[in-house]
Amino acid sequence: MKKPGEVFANASVYDPGIEAIVPRYDELHDALLNAPPQDRDESIRVLELGAGTGELTTKLLTRFPDSSVLAVDHSDQMLDEAERKLETFGDRATLERGAFPDDYPSASGEYDLVVSSLAVHHLDETRKQTLFDAIYESLVPGGWFLNGDVIRFDAPHLETLSGEMIENWVRSKGWREDDFMEEWEASDDYDDPSSLTDQLVWLRDSGFEAVTSIWQYYNFAVYGGKKSE
Template sequence: MRGGFVLDHIREAFNRFAQEYDTQREYVIPELRQFYSTAVWAMESPAPGPAILDVGAGTGLLGAFLLQKFPDARLTLMDIAEEMLGMARKRFAARPGTEYRVCDYTRADLGGPYDIVCSALSIHHLSPEDKRRLFRKIHDALVPGGMFVNADQADGETPFFRERYLEYWNEFLRSGPMTDAQQAEILKRRDTLDRNEKLSVQLSWLNEAGFSDVDVVYRNRTFIVTVARKG
């Protein structure tokens, strides 16, 4: 990333629309429920109460899905935007023991060890160098056999597919109930904050980080779910 300048813009943008984030998701992300449910399906742990770290956790939307599968999970939510984590605190107010960490997860110590590390719609904001570094940090923070599940975005493999995917996404946004101003805000964030990388490159970085089993379990144009298991 381009230093603190980009981080400040990400923090500012996500703090600004924290209140609207959850209500807009189904109109911003095609097949939202399948996208998240596939990520949860991919999470496996022999521990009945697995230690789970959610990086870029935002309002805790992914955490809410995964707790349906792992109700006894020891959950740590990490995000740079304090207002987003504030929404997560409200979501999990009746659930003691959940940990919240406001920090830049690309630079912070992730802690651990964890049985599962997961993320949703966050890592695509990072530079290529920060993505690669983060994948190595996540590998090191997992127990042997631990899993990293990333529900995120990927660029098309060629300029042709990049444009086709954007056309699909734009049409989905236009088909929903959001106002023109809301759509314009989504497109502005996408154009200024998203730094998508090709799926093939992301998979190669996961292998490079040391994961023994790497695959993609879901793809709907731009939206992907990758899974990586530590040997």
């Protein structure tokens, strides 16, 4: 049985598959990577929630060459892919199997940066708020949380428009639309996206400052906030 985040039965096709179903996937990652306030040569501690195959982890470790990343995912097959991809970074990358907010974050005041990509939308509203509280606690003063994820529009016609945009994007990537969308829709059972506005409010309720949306393309967005100094 698939777990949340296992959009494809075989994790080895996740990377090309996700690029075909998430429009401007690289732009989403760029927004996540450009938003942290730390200089590239700073030694920072990063927690990544829902690391998947380690694609964003690789980019983080490359962009911040003195950083270390604890990458967490609950899928064994995703972690197997990530282990192969991250081998070159040695002990700068640590992989752990676990779920959030149940298992992670568990530390207090430990991380300079917490990031997540295409994972938090699997949680319902209450668990999102619980996660935001835990992330705030896990950050050092002045640390940042950044999330790139699926969001929900309150306007039905915009939800329809976003669905049509994804189908057009899939076709533009040369995939057979019916087969591909069947795989994608099979993962919808685990999806519970919230509106961007609600999530920004919840971040403020958790104590975050400078809460903001950084990037958005239809129903994909990058947003986050800073723990008070």
